[in-house]
Amino acid sequence: MSDTPTVAPPVTTPSGMIAATPLATPSRWRPVWDEFAESRTALIALWVCVLLLLAAIIGPWLAPQNPYDLTEISFFDSRLPPFSVSPDGPFYLLGTDNQGRDMFSAMLYGLRTSLFVGVASGGLAIAVGVSLGLIAAYAGGFVDALIMRIVDFMLGFPTILVALMMLAILGQGVEKVILALVVVQWAYFARAVRATALSERSKEYIEAARSLGLSHTRIVFGHLAPNCMPPVIVIGTMQVASAISAEATLSFLGLGLPITEPSLGLLISNGFNVMLAGLYWISVFPGLLLLTLIFAINIVGDRLREVLNPRNAR
Amino acid sequence: MSTLLEVRGLKTHFDTRAGMVKAVDGIDFTLNEGEVLGLVGESGSGKTVASFSILGLIDPPGRVVEGSIKFKGEELVGAPVGRMRQLRGRDIAMVFQDPMMTLTPVLRIETQMVETILAHEKVSKKAARDRAINVLARVGIPSPQERIRAYPHQFSGGMRQRVAIAISLLHNPALILADEPTTALDVTIQGQIIAEMQKLVAETGTAMVWVSHDLAVVETIADTVAVMYAGRIVEHGPSAEVIGHPAHPYTEGLLNSIPSRTTPGQRLNQIPGMAPSVLHLPPGCPFAPRCRYARPACATPPPVRDVGTAHMARCVAPLNREVAQ
Numbered sequence: 022m023s024d025t026p027t028v029a030p031p032v033t034t035p036s037g038m039i040a041a042t043p044l045a046t047p048s049r050w051r052p053v054w055d056e057f058a059e060s061r062t063a064l065i066a067l068w069v070c071v072l073l074l075l076a077a078i079i080g081p082w083l084a085p086q087n088p089y090d091l092t093e094i095s096f097f098d099s100r101l102p103p104f105s106v107s108p109d110g111p112f113y114l115l116g117t118d119n120q121g122r123d124m125f126s127a128m129l130y131g132l133r134t135s136l137f138v139g140v141a142s143g144g145l146a147i148a149v150g151v152s153l154g155l156i157a158a159y160a161g162g163f164v165d166a167l168i169m170r171i172v173d174f175m176l177g178f179p180t181i182l183v184a185l186m187m188l189a190i191l192g193q194g195v196e197k198v199i200l201a202l203v204v205v206q207w208a209y210f211a212r213a214v215r216a217t218a219l220s221e222r223s224k225e226y227i228e229a230a231r232s233l234g235l236s237h238t239r240i241v242f243g244h245l246a247p248n249c250m251p252p253v254i255v256i257g258t259m260q261v262a263s264a265i266s267a268e269a270t271l272s273f274l275g276l277g278l279p280i281t282e283p284s285l286g287l288l289i290s291n292g293f294n295v296m297l298a299g300l301y302w303i304s305v306f307p308g309l310l311l312l313t314l315i316f317a318i319n320i321v322g323d324r325l326r327e328v329l330n331p332r333n334a335r
Numbered sequence: 336m337s338t339l340l341e342v343r344g345l346k347t348h349f350d351t352r353a354g355m356v357k358a359v360d361g362i363d364f365t366l367n368e369g370e371v372l373g374l375v376g377e378s379g380s381g382k383t384v385a386s387f388s389i390l391g392l393i394d395p396p397g398r399v400v401e402g403s404i405k406f407k408g409e410e411l412v413g414a415p416v417g418r419m420r421q422l423r424g425r426d427i428a429m430v431f432q433d434p435m436m437t438l439t440p441v442l443r444i445e446t447q448m449v450e451t452i453l454a455h456e457k458v459s460k461k462a463a464r465d466r467a468i469n470v471l472a473r474v475g476i477p478s479p480q481e482r483i484r485a486y487p488h489q490f491s492g493g494m495r496q497r498v499a500i501a502i503s504l505l506h507n508p509a510l511i512l513a514d515e516p517t518t519a520l521d522v523t524i525q526g527q528i529i530a531e532m533q534k535l536v537a538e539t540g541t542a543m544v545w546v547s548h549d550l551a552v553v554e555t556i557a558d559t560v561a562v563m564y565a566g567r568i569v570e571h572g573p574s575a576e577v578i579g580h581p582a583h584p585y586t587e588g589l590l591n592s593i594p595s596r597t598t599p600g601q602r603l604n605q606i607p608g609m610a611p612s613v614l615h616l617p618p619g620c621p622f623a624p625r626c627r628y629a630r631p632a633c634a635t636p637p638p639v640r641d642v643g644t645a646h647m648a649r650c651v652a653p654l655n656r657e658v659a660q
Binding site for chain 1: 438446
């Protein structure tokens with residue numbers, strides 16, 4: 022984007038008035054980003070998020086070994102402390118676990134799984150929750166009452182209890198954990214979106230869209246939805262963080278992911294039994310990573326809330 | 336000229352907790368093709384509800400309880416939802432009061448115009464876009480090829496209203512309902528927009544219902560004027576007649592309260608009191624409590640009287656007229 026505004030000769034309209042100068046490249050998000058960047062903490066947190074995301078994506082290529090390929094791990098290297106060099110040659114930056122896995126590699130793989138579960142369940146919950154919230158607000162009446170009572174019902178239960186019960190029935194598996202997390206999360210989005218959509222739908226542009234003969238689908242998803250996005254972005258960010266921690270909790274309790282697809286929570290649980298025996302690194306490093314990830318996402322979400330909240334506008 | 340719109344005994348009521356709000360309580364008017372009707376009244380007199388009723392956009396708790404709206408001979412009251420959606424935007428378009436509010440803020444003008452075209456016609460996106468640019472040029476938007484990519488907030492109020500008018504013109508509708516389209520604009524812009532709309536409807540032969548509280552504006556644009564008070568039309572006739580020789584005291588009051596008609600230095604004539612709540616209307620003439628000519632006979636429902644050629648007033652004693660009792 023260039024900083025010099027384009028200055029064009031004034032254009033005269035048929036009615037003889039001078040028109041505004043043609044606009045520079047429009048971007049609605051530019052001011053949001055500028056304000057976001059005013060906070061150093063938030064910027065650092067955002068960088069941490071981006072770095073961790075990148076690490077998760079290229080993790081398999083970054084990791085010194087594939088910790089779940091039994092041919093690559095050596096049982097003789099088990100429970101080595103950080104900075105150990107094995108007699109066979111490999112260097113273990115963060116030590117090894119009970120089975121001789123490189124903790125650094127295991128954490129990269131775990132981060133990948135955790136982030137995937139968090140983002141996928143967050144995204145699906147947004148899709149479901151936002152749709153239902155918009156429909157409730159737009160339709161009103163019985164439909165609204167029905168959807169919102171279901172939301173109230175869902176929010177009445179503790180998140181982790183519902184997820185635990187669902188997984189006890191469904192069994193283990195990435196897709197089952199995602200499903201369970203969507204079930205416990207969508208209601209938050211539905212409630213928040215409905216509140217925004219209720220005030221948006223009473224605005225004249227919705228009436229105007231109706232007067233143009235647009236279909237309800239078009240109005241709800243084309244006109245109403247984009248105007249209700251700021252709170253969704255904020256809650257979405259926060260919910261990704263809470264989905265990651267919920268998944269970690271489930272896995273820690275042994276109900277989440279199978280041992281073949283370990284997440285950070287499962288890694289923590291693996292080392293938990295031996296932690297007090299002095300083998301701190303098996304639990305502590307994945308724990309710190311999880312903490313950093315959730316902390317960073319929450320700071321970003323907090324800042325987004327400040328920036329996107331119209332009440333804080335200057 | 337043939338009849339385009341015929342409204343008979345239209346009643347739109349809102350069933351609220353406080354009681355039945357009779358926002359529109361039996362109005363009649365006809366509109367010929369290419370004609371402009373000025374619908375005048377104070378806030379709350381039912382002008383907007385009347386135009387929303389025509390479009391079938393009355394939401395619960397509101398309901399058209401009685402009457403008929405015939406558009407090109409087709410009955411719109413009770414017409415299927417799908418049919419109404421077809422008509423909206425294509426045959427009957429609406430221009431709203433506040434151009435700041437009527438365009439969706441997060442969508443480009445292009446998106447909003449193209450989707451309006453595609454909602455009613457099967458044409459390519461490219462063709463729809465070209466047509467949108469054409470219409471933008473017609474309403475006086477400079478360099479429409481570039482401006483069509485802009486968001487609503489990048490336009491000034493007057494320009495935005497031009498865009499809104501352009502959207503209403505996309506399908507060459509037979510009827511445009513203009514709900515105070517110039518009220519939110521500066522006086523200079525107001526003049527431009529009125530001139531522009533006058534030109535456009537004359538070019539295309541579009542009929543228009545121009546809703547306004549401003550008789551001065553209506554005088555310049557409308558062929559006939561209907562003055563509404565408390566959900567009813569109290570005076571209806573050719574605009575020169577109604578404005579030149581008002582027969583209803585309320586019309587006279589409205590005319591007297593136009594600042595430019597008052598001699599400088601003189602106190603502005605105002606109509607005392609407020610528009611009555613349509614919840615608790617007096618049994619007689621609803622204007623009587625504020626009327627300087629009120630008399631005992633006003634306590635009974637006022638009759639509709641012919642006071643000239645195609646000119647009626649709902650009053651027991653129309654002004655400056657000899658009426659046989």
